[in-house]
Amino acid sequence: MSHVEPTAVGADQAGEGAVVPHGDGVGGSGGDVATAEAQVVVAVSTSGDERRGDYGDDAENEEEEAATVQGSKEGTEELLRKVVYSEEAAYKLYCDYGHRMGFSIRKGKQSYFTGTKRIRTKDYFCSKEGLKEGEKLTDTNFNDPHTRTNCRAMVRFRVNDQGEWKVIRLVSDHNHNLARPEERHLLRSARSLIAGRSSSVEAMLYGGYQVQPQLPAGSTSATNNVENPKQDLLLGYGATAKTLTVGTGNVQSLVSHLKSRANEDGMFYWDVQLDRGGRTTNFFWRDGRSRTDYDCFGDVVVFDSTYRLSKQNLIFAPFVGVNHHWQTTMYGCALLADESTSSFVWLFKSFLESMGNRHPQSIFTNLDQVVSKAVEEVFPNACHRIAHWHIQKNAQSRLGALNVSKPFNKMFTKCIQGCDSEIEFEETWAQMLFEFKLQDNKWLKKLYKLKQKWFSALNKCTFDGGIEYEPQCDNMSNIFNNVTDKLTSLCAIAVAVDKQTEDWREKELDEDTRCLQKPPACIIKHSDILNHAAKVYTHRIYKLFETDFLDGCGATKFKELPCQDNNTYQFEMTMQGRGSRVCTVHFNMPTMRLSCSCSKFETMGLLCPHALKALSIKNICKIPESYILKRWTKDAKKWVFNPKQYESSYQECMNDEAAYCNYVMRYAYDLVTKSQGQEALRKVLWETLESGEKELEGYLENVTQHAPSYAT
DSSP states (O other): OOOEEEEOOOOOOSOOOOOOOOSOOTTSOSSOHHHHHHTOOSOTTSOHHHHGGGGOOOGGGSOSSSOEEESOOTTOHHHHHOOBSSHHHHHHHHHHHHHHHTOOEEEEEEEEETTSOOEEEEEEEETTOSOOTTOOOOTTTTTOTTOOOOOOOEEEEEEOTTOOEEEEEEEOOOSSOOOOGGGGGGOTGGGGGOSSSOHHHHHHHHTTOOOOOOOOOOOSSOOOOOOSHHHHHHHHHHHHHHHHHTOHHHHHHHHHHHHHHHHHOTTOEEEEEEOTTSOEEEEEEEOHHHHHHHHHHTTEEEEOOOEEETTTTEEEEEEEEEOTTSOEEEEEEEEESOOOHHHHHHHHHHHHHHTTTOOOSEEEEOSOHHHHHHHHHHOTTSEEEEOHHHHHHHHHHHSGGGGGOHHHHHHHHHHHHTOSSHHHHHHHHHHHHHHTTOTTOHHHHHHHHTGGGTOGGGGTTSOOTTTTSTTHHHHHHTTTHHHHHHOOSHHHHHHHHHHHHHHHHHHHHHHHHHHHHOOOOOSSTTOHHHHHHHHHBOHHHHHHHHHHHHHHHHSEEEEEEOOSSTTEEEEEEEETTSTTOEEEEEEETTTTEEEETTOHHHHHSSOOHHHHHHHHHTTOOSOOGGGOOGGGBTTTTSSTTOGGGSHHHHHHHHHOHHHHHHHHHHHHHHHHHHHTTOHHHHHHHHHHHHHHHHHHHHHHHHHHHTSOOOOO
């Protein structure tokens, strides 16, 4: 037998705590706090790695042929029998077992063959292993998903000389409650199992449920087509989970809240998906102001389905975007019972209908193939992007110790958002894989296959509103954690979302007021083009423009090249201190047409430093009108609903009664919203409506008097 060098590498967290369980745990003590505390042999401050000695750290003392099992053997047959051939496969095997039983997984320590980096033994633990320093176990927090209870459940794999991974030790009993079958799709480590099959359906099958296919009942806003039996199962399960885990009173309180909001707000929209039995599965809602904001800024949407409501076993999924101040704005929210394709398709269709079927140009989501499939079906013409912050989050659990390596993080970040061309990306990616020996990392291989959806240089022609720029990226990454972490009632969650939305809108109002009071201070007071930018752009956007102007005019070298067209100028621009990257600008003087190879205007809607340098060279002192994107200006929300701005809209409005009603209602709603804040504005609107009513009544009376009479 080969000599083994045990080497602790710490607890690499692949999954967080289990969902809130109900009922007795399988083979466990039912979650008794006193029992758990009695198991603590060492002080609470002792680290998890030190306590792992109780499982037997000396791998050589384990028998090679037979695995030792401590506790119940229920459901362990496949785990004990199966042979795998990689660390990832071993992790997945234990995840499968944990998912069937109802607990989440945490990666543990490993040992190596002497003088090598080849793994000899590898441990995996229940995610509630160990104790957090300073945290006291109580009846209240014992079954909280994030509480460690010193659970001893674990598995140890041994690798033989042929590279076979076999279980040699299993502790199957838990000291806490396990997740019920209908809750297991929300286990954190179970999410990695969703790759072509539904973990929620598997959970029900493992749990002994007889799942019958169900078609959803007709929804108020969308129809649902069941593509295959797998989705049938998901639909049937979705209703069951909702009914079992939330309760009628909780759902009714949310419905009552949404009804109340609809009575207060004439443009409020909400929708519920029902199954054939009339049970609620999914909710979506948005208020009237969200519709107005989407009409102004709905070119980019961020959809995040990673928030978990552990106490309700639901998924909280907001739709957000960015306004003209580069602030977060709310478009709508959803509560989902499961993560099936059919649920996301229903939700996206409901969202679209609530927004007048106007599609976004770009939609950013988390890294989830089920969401991707739904996006492709409902938003076929939108550019689907995977948000960088979700990739970074996934990397924390997928790349282990590399996450603390500064050289690796620098190279990985450059691959994600620092390369200016596909050639540079391919070279950097290959170098990263070689230097850190990641050629066989399956997660990175999958990520590379999806590069079209996250590598910025491959999406230069699509507007993204600067979602991926700092600090906007940080603002988007955890905006609703406070809602999902603390609240228990569905109604309380909806109220908290309303409160968060109102906070955002107050900040927008503050910025609107600041923009009206005075223009931003120009760093170069007598610059005509900066003064023009200060006049049209909001303060936040002006500062972005000013930075690019200074970079272009103060830190850019240029070379003018001959051009066949006498009206067009061609420049090669090189930014000082930015390496040898060259950008090419074409500028047509008569038409004021500009183009730059960096494509910043196409993606952000602001002229880049290179284009601004070209304008400066040719003594152009104003921003060409065609390069002032209204969504970034102080007037972004003015005249949005007046169809006279656009001839086609006006003709549609005059010829179609439904279109006319739609435009007029939105126009009126926008005016009412703008006048709410001040008594003087409300008075002006009342007087305007009264004046309009008198004019209409006078016209109708005149028409009636002169109408032909058919009386005999």
